[in-house]
Amino acid sequence: MADIKLHRCSYTFLHTDLDACWKVQRALDEQGIAYDVVKHGYLKGKRPEIVALSGQKLLPVIELPDGTAYREESSAMAARVRSGEPLGPAA
Numbered sequence: 001m002a003d004i005k006l007h008r009c010s011y012t013f014l015h016t017d018l019d020a021c022w023k024v025q026r027a028l029d030e031q032g033i034a035y036d037v038v039k040h041g042y043l044k045g046k047r048p049e050i051v052a053l054s055g056q057k058l059l060p061v062i063e064l065p066d067g068t069a070y071r072e073e074s075s076a077m078a079a080r081v082r083s084g085e086p087l088g089p090a091a
């Protein structure tokens with residue numbers, strides 16, 4: 001089991017940067033960062049579990065080992081992953 005969880009949509013076949021979830025997943029793969037995928041249905045309304053975790057309903061969300069969430073625009077998340085800096089909101 002990996003330390004972090006990538007909460008992403010279940011819509012997995014569009015492997016392009018048009019897919020916000022894939023953009024972040026690809027960055028994690030490129031960096032060799034292990035993660036578990038937690039899939040959520042696409043366009044499934046309010047997503048109470050994601051709101052509880054991250055304070056908003058959009059995916060992707062990275063759940064950190066301490067149980068907190070990291071969520072920004074997916075481009076910023078992918079850049080953060082590639083930067084090698086600790087994952088989390090910008091200081």
Ligand SMILES: N[C@@H](CCC(=O)N[C@@H](CS)C(=O)NCC(=O)O)C(=O)O
Pocket residue numbers: 009019020021022041042043044045057058059060072073074075
């Ligand atoms: N501009 C946002 C878009 C995020 C986004 O739309 N994510 C999709 C999943 S890839 C989503 O949560 N869609 C709304 C829904 O499924 O309810 C970003 O790049 O992070």
